Amino acid sequence: MVTASRPAITPEVVARFFRALSDPTRLRLLEFLLDTEHTVTECVEQVGLSQGRVSTHLACLADCCYVRARRQGRYAYYKVSDPRVADLVKLANALAADNASALTICERIDVRI
Numbered sequence: 256m257v258t259a260s261r262p263a264i265t266p267e268v269v270a271r272f273f274r275a276l277s278d279p280t281r282l283r284l285l286e287f288l289l290d291t292e293h294t295v296t297e298c299v300e301q302v303g304l305s306q307g308r309v310s311t312h313l314a315c316l317a318d319c320c321y322v323r324a325r326r327q328g329r330y331a332y333y334k335v336s337d338p339r340v341a342d343l344v345k346l347a348n349a350l351a352a353d354n355a356s357a358l359t360i361c362e363r364i365d366v367r368i
Contacts, residue, residue, distance in 0.1 A: 272319070275315060275316070275319040275321065276321075276343075276344075276347075278312065278315075280302055280304065280308070280309075280312050281312050281315065281316055282344070283301070283302050284298055284301075284302060284309070284312055284313065284316065284322075284333075285316065285321060285322070285335065285340065285344050286344060286348075287301045287302070288322055288333055288334050288335050289335055289341045289344065289345075291334065292325065292332040292333060292334035293332065293333060293334075294330050294331065294332055294333075295309060295310055295313065295330075295331060295333070298313065298333065313333055316333075317333070320336055320337070321335065321336060321337075321340050322334060322335055322336055322340075323336040
């Protein structure tokens, strides 16, 4: 049986993993999708951006396997693809809450909000 080789998991690959999560809109979308699936329209209403921008962020999350889409008729329903992603988002929120003061004043992290 031939199996496809997996790319090496290097620090650069892990950094790309976190980079996909570094956008506040993508994090808001992931948090919205943690418990149930939603349409693009519902995601647009939740984050308050245009449909095009939300679709671009959802496509990024889907390309990186954080979410998956299910088509039904003319609608696409998005949800978190792996429970570990939900665990990671919840853990990140808890760690950020515990370190909010330091994160807020940190000058070494380039934050684009």
